[in-house]
Amino acid sequence: MDRNQLNQRLPDIVGAIVESVREEPRMQHLNGVQLPSRDVIIDSIKKLRQVLFPGYFGNRGVITTENVTFRIGELVIELADQLYGQVLCCLRYQKDLPGSPADAHASGANGDGMSAACAACERHAAQILSTFFDRIPAVRAMLAEDVQAAFDGDPAAQNTDETIFCYPGLLAISVQRVAHEFHMLGVPLLPRIMTEYAHSLTGIDIHPGAKLGRRLFIDHGTGVVIGETTEIGDNVKIYQGVTLGALAPGFGQALRGQKRHPTIEDEVTIYAGATILGGDTVIGRGATIGGNVFITSSVPPLTQVSGEPPKLKFRDRRPRSMRQPDFALDFQI
Amino acid sequence: MDRNQLNQRLPDIVGAIVESVREEPRMQHLNGVQLPSRDVIIDSIKKLRQVLFPGYFGNRGVITTENVTFRIGELVIELADQLYGQVLCCLRYQKDLPGSPADAHASGANGDGMSAACAACERHAAQILSTFFDRIPAVRAMLAEDVQAAFDGDPAAQNTDETIFCYPGLLAISVQRVAHEFHMLGVPLLPRIMTEYAHSLTGIDIHPGAKLGRRLFIDHGTGVVIGETTEIGDNVKIYQGVTLGALAPGFGQALRGQKRHPTIEDEVTIYAGATILGGDTVIGRGATIGGNVFITSSVPPLTQVSGEPPKLKFRDRRPRSMRQPDFALDFQI
Amino acid sequence: MDRNQLNQRLPDIVGAIVESVREEPRMQHLNGVQLPSRDVIIDSIKKLRQVLFPGYFGNRGVITTENVTFRIGELVIELADQLYGQVLCCLRYQKDLPGSPADAHASGANGDGMSAACAACERHAAQILSTFFDRIPAVRAMLAEDVQAAFDGDPAAQNTDETIFCYPGLLAISVQRVAHEFHMLGVPLLPRIMTEYAHSLTGIDIHPGAKLGRRLFIDHGTGVVIGETTEIGDNVKIYQGVTLGALAPGFGQALRGQKRHPTIEDEVTIYAGATILGGDTVIGRGATIGGNVFITSSVPPLTQVSGEPPKLKFRDRRPRSMRQPDFALDFQI
Numbered sequence: 001m002d003r004n005q006l007n008q009r010l011p012d013i014v015g016a017i018v019e020s021v022r023e024e025p026r027m028q029h030l031n032g033v034q035l036p037s038r039d040v041i042i043d044s045i046k047k048l049r050q051v052l053f054p055g056y057f058g059n060r061g062v063i064t065t066e067n068v069t070f071r072i073g074e075l076v077i078e079l080a081d082q083l084y085g086q087v088l089c090c091l092r093y094q095k096d097l098p099g100s101p102a103d104a105h106a107s108g109a110n111g112d113g114m115s116a117a118c119a120a121c122e123r124h125a126a127q128i129l130s131t132f133f134d135r136i137p138a139v140r141a142m143l144a145e146d147v148q149a150a151f152d153g154d155p156a157a158q159n160t161d162e163t164i165f166c167y168p169g170l171l172a173i174s175v176q177r178v179a180h181e182f183h184m185l186g187v188p189l190l191p192r193i194m195t196e197y198a199h200s201l202t203g204i205d206i207h208p209g210a211k212l213g214r215r216l217f218i219d220h221g222t223g224v225v226i227g228e229t230t231e232i233g234d235n236v237k238i239y240q241g242v243t244l245g246a247l248a249p250g251f252g253q254a255l256r257g258q259k260r261h262p263t264i265e266d267e268v269t270i271y272a273g274a275t276i277l278g279g280d281t282v283i284g285r286g287a288t289i290g291g292n293v294f295i296t297s298s299v300p301p302l303t304q305v306s307g308e309p310p311k312l313k314f315r316d317r318r319p320r321s322m323r324q325p326d327f328a329l330d331f332q333i
Numbered sequence: 334m335d336r337n338q339l340n341q342r343l344p345d346i347v348g349a350i351v352e353s354v355r356e357e358p359r360m361q362h363l364n365g366v367q368l369p370s371r372d373v374i375i376d377s378i379k380k381l382r383q384v385l386f387p388g389y390f391g392n393r394g395v396i397t398t399e400n401v402t403f404r405i406g407e408l409v410i411e412l413a414d415q416l417y418g419q420v421l422c423c424l425r426y427q428k429d430l431p432g433s434p435a436d437a438h439a440s441g442a443n444g445d446g447m448s449a450a451c452a453a454c455e456r457h458a459a460q461i462l463s464t465f466f467d468r469i470p471a472v473r474a475m476l477a478e479d480v481q482a483a484f485d486g487d488p489a490a491q492n493t494d495e496t497i498f499c500y501p502g503l504l505a506i507s508v509q510r511v512a513h514e515f516h517m518l519g520v521p522l523l524p525r526i527m528t529e530y531a532h533s534l535t536g537i538d539i540h541p542g543a544k545l546g547r548r549l550f551i552d553h554g555t556g557v558v559i560g561e562t563t564e565i566g567d568n569v570k571i572y573q574g575v576t577l578g579a580l581a582p583g584f585g586q587a588l589r590g591q592k593r594h595p596t597i598e599d600e601v602t603i604y605a606g607a608t609i610l611g612g613d614t615v616i617g618r619g620a621t622i623g624g625n626v627f628i629t630s631s632v633p634p635l636t637q638v639s640g641e642p643p644k645l646k647f648r649d650r651r652p653r654s655m656r657q658p659d660f661a662l663d664f665q666i
Numbered sequence: 667m668d669r670n671q672l673n674q675r676l677p678d679i680v681g682a683i684v685e686s687v688r689e690e691p692r693m694q695h696l697n698g699v700q701l702p703s704r705d706v707i708i709d710s711i712k713k714l715r716q717v718l719f720p721g722y723f724g725n726r727g728v729i730t731t732e733n734v735t736f737r738i739g740e741l742v743i744e745l746a747d748q749l750y751g752q753v754l755c756c757l758r759y760q761k762d763l764p765g766s767p768a769d770a771h772a773s774g775a776n777g778d779g780m781s782a783a784c785a786a787c788e789r790h791a792a793q794i795l796s797t798f799f800d801r802i803p804a805v806r807a808m809l810a811e812d813v814q815a816a817f818d819g820d821p822a823a824q825n826t827d828e829t830i831f832c833y834p835g836l837l838a839i840s841v842q843r844v845a846h847e848f849h850m851l852g853v854p855l856l857p858r859i860m861t862e863y864a865h866s867l868t869g870i871d872i873h874p875g876a877k878l879g880r881r882l883f884i885d886h887g888t889g890v891v892i893g894e895t896t897e898i899g900d901n902v903k904i905y906q907g908v909t910l911g912a913l914a915p916g917f918g919q920a921l922r923g924q925k926r927h928p929t930i931e932d933e934v935t936i937y938a939g940a941t942i943l944g945g946d947t948v949i950g951r952g953a954t955i956g957g958n959v960f961i962t963s964s965v966p967p968l969t970q971v972s973g974e975p976p977k978l979k980f981r982d983r984r985p986r987s988m989r990q991p992d993f994a995l996d997f998q999i
Contacts, residue, residue, distance in 0.1 A: 028387045207489060256488040339750070556906060
C-alpha cells in the first residue's frame with residue numbers, strides 16, 4: 001500500500017469509526033449539552049493563582065500598590081467570564097442527566113421546559129460565582145498559613161517566597177482549597193477536573209471533597225492520595241507516598257456515600273509511604289505515624305507509631321578472607 | 334565581567350560546545366535521518382483522544398449526529414498526515430541503525446539503496462497506518478469496558494463521563510492501548526514516546542509491550558509501574574504505587590528479551606503499594622493482593638494475600654499522669 | 667441573582683480581595699523587585715536540552731555537521747538573554763531580602779545604593795552565566811555516561827537514543843545537573859524552579875543541592891525523592907519510589923544547614939520503594955538494598971540487604987471441597 005491508497009481508504013475508515021461511535025453511548029457525547037472545557041478550567045486555575053498570590057505568577061511585570069487593583073480587577077473580570085461559563089456547562093450537564101429531577105422539569109412542552117431550565121441554571125451559576133468570589137479572601141487567609149507551615153516545616157526552604165514559587169504540596173493544596181469551595185456549592189465535574197490538574201502536575205491526588213484543616217504541609221508529595229471523605233485537622237504534616245484511603249475500595253459503587261477514609265486529628269505527622277485506611281480509623285491528636293507503616297484502625301492521641309525494625313538479611317558479597325566480624329544494625333526511627 | 338564582555342565570549346563558548354558535540358556520538362544526532370518529533374506525537378495523542386471519546390475533549394462545540402462524521406473525518410485526515418510522517422521517521426531511523434539488515438540493503442550503489450529503502454519505508458508506513466486505523470473501533474470497544482470498570486470500581490465516581498474526563502488511570506490505559514497497537518506493528522520509538530507522555534501526565538508507567546486484559550481499572554495510579562513483559566487478564570483492579578516488575582532488573586541488558594515481569598490472571602485485585610516481581614510469578618485467578626505486600630513467587634487462584642499485621646511500637650508522649658491503660662490495635666485488613 | 671447582578675458586584679469583590687492582599691505580606695509581592703519567571707526558566711530548560719542533546723529535541727529539521735554551529739550559536743545567544751535576565755532577577759531578589767548585607771549596602775543615600783547594588787548584580791550575573799556556559803561541555807560529558815548507564819541498565823531499552831528521547835530518569839538527572847551548576851554558583855530560587863519543573867514532568871524530586879556521581883541510572887522514577895544534602899557515588903542504580911531522606915524532617919527549620927540525608931557510595935543498587943534516612947547513614951560501596959526496605963543506619967560495603975520475607979496470611983476463598991493441599995511460598999529476592 002502507498003500513501004495515496006491510504007488516503008483512498010480514509011472514507012471507509014471514518015465510516016467504521018463513526019459506526020462504532022453510534023453503537024457505544026458510554027464513549028461519546030453527541031447531541032448533548034456543551035460539556036465543560038478542561039482547557040478553560042485549567043486556564044482559570046492559572047489566573048486564580050495570580051489572584052491568590054499577586055506578583056508571583058504571570059508575566060505582567062512588577063505589581064505595585066498603585067496597579068494591584070487594576071491587575072486583580074482585570075483577572076476577576078476574566079475569571080467571572082470563564083468560570084460562569086464553565087459552571088453553567090456543569091449545571092446544564094447535571095440537569096441533562098437522565099432521570100435527574102431537573103431533567104423531568106426540563107421536559108416541558110416543546111422545549112419551553114428546557115429553556116426554563118436554562119434560565120434557572122444561569123441564575124444558579126451567577127449565585128455560585130458570587131459566593132465563590134466572596135470566599136476568596138478567606139481562602140487566601142488559609143493559604144497564607146499553609147505557606148508559613150511549608151516554610152517552617154522544611155529546613156531546605158530559604159524563605160516563604162520559595163514555597164509559593166516551587167513547592168508542589170502548596171500548589172496541590174491551593175487548587176484543592178479552591179475546588180473544595182465549588183464542591184461545597186454543589187458544582188459537578190469542575191472541582192474534580194481542577195484537582196486532577198493539580199494531581200497531574202504534582203502527583204498529589206486530593207479529592208475535592210476532602211476536608212483539610214489549617215496549616216497543612218505536604219512535602220515532596222508524589223504519590224500522596226487523600227480520599228473523598230478524609231477529614232484532616234490543623235497543623236498536620238504529610239510526606240510523599242502517604243495514602244489516606246478506603247479499607248476495601250475494591251467493593252466500588254457499593255460503598256458510595258459512606259465515610260470510607262480516615263480522620264486525622266490536629267498536630268499529627270505522617271511520614272513517607274505510610275498507609276492509613278478506613279472510615280472508622282481516627283489518628284489521635286499529636287500522634288506521629290512512622291514511614292511505611294500500614295494502619296487500618298485507630299491510634300490514640302499523642303502516640304508514636306512505627307513499624308518493628310524489619311529483620312534484615314545480610315549477604316556479605318566479599319571473599320571470605322576479606323570479611324569483617326559480624327555487625328548489627330539499629331533501626332530505631 | 335559585564336554583559337558586553339559576556340556577549341564577546343559567546344563565540345568561544347559556542348565553539349567549545351560544538352567541539353564537545355563532535356566528540357561524543359552518544360549525545361548528538363547529526364547528519365542522520367529526521368527523528369520523530371515528541372511534540373507532533375503528543376499532538377496526535379490529543380487528536381486520538383477526540384476520536385476515541387467524541388464530544389469530551391477539544392473545544393469545537395457540541396458534536397451532533399449530523400456533524401460527527403465531518404468532525405471524525407477532519408481528525409482522521411490530520412492524524413493520517415501526522416502519524417504517517419512520524420511512523421515514517423521511526424522506520425527510516427531503524428533502517429539507518431548501524432548493522433541493521435535494512436541498512437546493509439540501503440547501502441546500495443550511490444544512494445539508490447537509500448532511496449529504495451525509503452520507498453520501502455513509505456509503503457510500510459502506509460500499511461501500518463491503514464492497519465492501525467482499522468483497529469480503532471476495536472480499541473474503542475475495549476476502552477468502553479474500561480470506562481465502565483472505572484465507574485463500577487470507584488464509589489467516588491458520579492457517572493462514566495466523570496471517569497472519561499478526569500481519571501488518570503483511564504488516560505494511561507487509553508494511551509497504552511493505542512501505543513500497544515503500534516508496538517505490535519513493529520514501530521520503534523513512537524510507542525514508548527506515547528506511553529512516557531501518559532506517564533508524565535499521570536505517574537502511571539505502562540510499557541507499550543505489556544498485554545492488558547479487558548475491563549482494567551487503575552485507581553489514582555501515581556507510581557504504578559507495569560513492565561514490558563507483564564500479562565494482565567480481565568477484570569483486574571490495580572491501585573496507586575503497584576509495581577509489576579522484574580526480579581533483578583539491576584542485571585540490565587543481560588535480561589533482554591526474557592519474560593521478566595509477572596502474569597496476573599482474571600479477577601485479581603492488587604491494593605496500593607504492592608510489589609509483584611518476576612517473570613515466573615503468576616497471580617492466580619480471583620486472588621486479592623493486600624496493600625504494600627512484596628511478592629516474588631506465584632499465588633494460587635482465589636487466594637487472599639496480606640502482610641502479617643506489622644507489630645507496631647507505641648510511644649505514649651503524654652506525661653505519665655495523663656496516660657490511659659494500655660490498648661491493643663487490630664490490624665486485620 | 668443573574669449575570670448582570672454578578673457583574674455589578676465585581677467591583678466590591680475586587681475591593682475585598684485587594685484589601686486581603688494588602689493585609690497579608692506573605693501572600694503578595696508588591697512594589698518589590700521583578701521576580702524570576704517560571705515560564706521563562708522552563709523555556710530556557712527546553713533550549714538547554716537542545717544544546718545538551720543536539721538533533722533530538724525541537725522541530726528545526728535535521729542538524730548537520732555544517733549547520734550545528736549555527737544552531738548551537740542561535741540557542742546559546744537566546745539562552746544568554748533569558749538566563750542572564752532570570753539570574754539577575756534572582757540576585758536582585760536576594761539583595762532585596764530584608765536584613766541581607768547587600769540590602770544594607772543598597773540602602774545608600776537616595777537610591778544611589780540601589781543603583782550601585784544593581785550594577786553589582788549585573789556584573790555578578792554576567793560572571794555566573796560565563797562560568798555556567800563554560801561548564802556545559804563537562805555537563806555533557808557526565809550526561810553521556812548517564813545515557814550509557816540508562817541503556818546498559820534497562821533490558822527494555824533498544825538503544826541509547828531511546829533513553830534520550832523517552833526516559834524520565836535521564837530528563838530529571840539532566841535538569842538537576844544543570845540546576846546544580848547554578849546552585850554551586852550561589853543563585854537563589856532558579857535552581858529549585860528548574861528541578862521542580864523536572865519533578866512535575868517525571869515524579870522524580872532531586873534537590874539542586876544533591877551531589878550526584880557519574881553514570882547514575884534512575885529507572886521509572888516516579889516517587890523518587892533525593893534530599894538536599896544527599897551524596898551519591900558513581901555507578902549507582904535507583905528504582906521508582908526510593909526515598910533518600912532526612913530522619914525526622916518533621917523538626918523543620920531546626921535542622922537547617924545540617925547534613926540530613928544519606929551518603930550512597932559507588933556501585934550501589936537501590937530497588938523500588940526502599941527508604942534510606944539520615945545524614946549519618948552511609949550505604950557502603952557495592953551494597954544492594956532490596957525493594958521496600960526501610961533503613962535508618964549504615965550498611966557495610968558489598969552487603970546485600972533485604973527484608974525478612976513477610977509472613978503472608980492466605981485466605982482460600984474457594985469452597986472447601988475445591989481446595990488444594992497447603993502450599994508454601996518462597997520469598998527470596
